[in-house]
Amino acid sequence: MTDQSGEKMAIETKDLLxxxxxEIVINKLNLRIPFGTSMGIMGPSGTGKSVLxxxxxxxxxxxxNIFYEGTLLEKQNRGTFYKNFGMLFxxxxxxxxxxxxxNITFKLINSAKKILNSEAKEIAIHLLRDVGLDENVCxxxxxxxxxxxxxxxALARALADKPSLLFFDEPTTGLDPLTSSxxxxxxxxxxxxxxxxxxxxxxxxxxxxxICDEVIFIEDGGVGWxxxxxxxxxxxHKLLKKYLGSLQV
Amino acid sequence: xxxxxxQNLTLILLNALGNNIISLTSLMGSLVxxxxxxxxxxxxxxxxxxxxxxxxxxxxxxxLPVVGLTAFFTGGALALQIYSGGSRLNAxxxxxxxxxxxxxRELGPVLCGLMVAGRVSSAIAAELATMRVTExxxxxxxxxxxxxxxxxxxxxxxxxxxxxxxxxxxxxIGIYGGxxxxxxxxxxxxxxxxESTFKYIELGDITSSLIKAAIFGFLISTMGCFFxxxxxxxxxxxxxxxxxxVVSASILIxxxxxxxxxxxxxx
Numbered sequence: 001m002t003d004q005s006g007e008k009m010a011i012e013t014k015d016l017l018x019x020x021x022x023e024i025v026i027n028k029l030n031l032r033i034p035f036g037t038s039m040g041i042m043g044p045s046g047t048g049k050s051v052l053x054x055x056x057x058x059x060x061x062x063x064x065n066i067f068y069e070g071t072l073l074e075k076q077n078r079g080t081f082y083k084n085f086g087m088l089f090x091x092x093x094x095x096x097x098x099x100x101x102x103n104i105t106f107k108l109i110n111s112a113k114k115i116l117n118s119e120a121k122e123i124a125i126h127l128l129r130d131v132g133l134d135e136n137v138c139x140x141x142x143x144x145x146x147x148x149x150x151x152x153x154a155l156a157r158a159l160a161d162k163p164s165l166l167f168f169d170e171p172t173t174g175l176d177p178l179t180s181s182x183x184x185x186x187x188x189x190x191x192x193x194x195x196x197x198x199x200x201x202x203x204x205x206x207x208x209x210x211i212c213d214e215v216i217f218i219e220d221g222g223v224g225w226x227x228x229x230x231x232x233x234x235x236x237h238k239l240l241k242k243y244l245g246s247l248q249v
Numbered sequence: 250x251x252x253x254x255x256q257n258l259t260l261i262l263l264n265a266l267g268n269n270i271i272s273l274t275s276l277m278g279s280l281v282x283x284x285x286x287x288x289x290x291x292x293x294x295x296x297x298x299x300x301x302x303x304x305x306x307x308x309x310x311x312x313l314p315v316v317g318l319t320a321f322f323t324g325g326a327l328a329l330q331i332y333s334g335g336s337r338l339n340a341x342x343x344x345x346x347x348x349x350x351x352x353x354r355e356l357g358p359v360l361c362g363l364m365v366a367g368r369v370s371s372a373i374a375a376e377l378a379t380m381r382v383t384e385x386x387x388x389x390x391x392x393x394x395x396x397x398x399x400x401x402x403x404x405x406x407x408x409x410x411x412x413x414x415x416x417x418x419x420x421x422i423g424i425y426g427g428x429x430x431x432x433x434x435x436x437x438x439x440x441x442x443x444e445s446t447f448k449y450i451e452l453g454d455i456t457s458s459l460i461k462a463a464i465f466g467f468l469i470s471t472m473g474c475f476f477x478x479x480x481x482x483x484x485x486x487x488x489x490x491x492x493x494x495v496v497s498a499s500i501l502i503x504x505x506x507x508x509x510x511x512x513x514x515x516x
Contacts, residue, residue: 059387082393093388096379097303107392110295110399157392167391 009070010035010165010197011056016064018051018221025051027221028064038191038198040212040229042205044243047218049201050090053169056199057087068165086158088187090170092150094142100124100153101138107161127156131186148179152186159190166191168200172207184210205232205244217243283397283475284405290395291402300403308369308404308470309411313418319364320419323356324348324426332435344437345445348427353454354514357420359506362465365412366498370473373404374494377477378487386478401478405470412466413459420458457513464509465502472498 011033018026025048033039041049055062058078066073068081094103101124108115108123115123125135131152142150151171158166171187172180188211191198200211208215208229215232217225217240225237233244328348335341377400380386389396424446431437473494480490 054387057387057391059390079393082391085391087388087391089384089388091383093384095385095388106394110297110392110394 012067014065040208040215043218086163087167092154166198287401290398304407320423321426324423325430328427346449352423358461361416362502370498373473374477378480378490408470409466413462416462
């Protein structure tokens, strides 16, 4: 699927609508994420940012259409979507019962490709180095890691199958400013290096600035403001101004 | 005025009844869909053999001590009770056969079922509910893995297959408990006791015990998986899922035990 300028879209939503009982959380949202772009979704709590992510992932029912590389996403073809996709969850969502290396290579071990444990460990060690962790971490359980380390391992897991599309749900929530900054830099470096299309849900402007090319500010379930990340602080949008102002220390 | 009030009250009651019937029907519908999804998908590759192995250890092997101890003490107590009650009728000699038949037909499967419900159903519900609220189940989806196939199918299949084995072991230990108490405390002759034990046991007693156990195993794991998988709302949701799983599994075991007994032994 391409827009009028001929730009190819990785993800596109058309009139996406999500309601809980009678309350509309996402209101006819039209979102377009071109290939290779890092798109940030920002907005106050409760504006439907994470719900938007769940709709795209097919984890919740919705009205409207979502396209992946021009194909309408339906229950039957979501498998193809997940194969090219990785995600970093807000709370890392590492599997408690598996070691770090088993977490990282989960998708590879359980896919049809069938790789040996020794190969999987090698891949895990390589990915751990990629996200700035030592190979000794490999055998640890997720509960033995700090919050920052868990995020890095979760990022390694998301990268394991070389995805072309990465989603990040509040990647720096619960981390101290220094760790947040290093996670932001890490994500930015990897996304740009591997030319990955990414969608970052965050309420943290520093994350958005560090990682994203474009930003959408969600207001009343729709697009309140859209523009380049660098233009965000100069935007003439009342709620966005108020939002950014309230976050300044 | 009085008539209107009565009419309003009737409408409120009917409304509440209707809502309850709708929610119960909806719950039953989603339960059936959930189980059929798990069982259908379990027949298709990939088979997640490691997960099945883990569940054999967690559900089968780790439940042996609790099942064994429960059966042993209950067998002993049963022998004492039957001896004490039987002495009023001069029927002390029935202790071996009643302990054996009672254990095989009723106590074995029901006690094992209830003990495993307390241990396994709660563990399954708590584990899956925690995975749900910490987004681990969502993570499975994004890693191109069907969470029902990966998490639910192995638990249901292994519990259904292994509760009969646990019950078989429990039956043997329970009957042995009765034997030990009878011979050591009540003065029964060991060889006579063993002879009377086997004299009245029929094949139907053993098969009914195992069939009951398999059905209880299915109910236990299904309740644990269903309530755990559908959990929400943080720690409160995890607690609620665990309670719902254990209570519903226990009630279903007792209710289905009655129905199965009617079905198997009515004649």
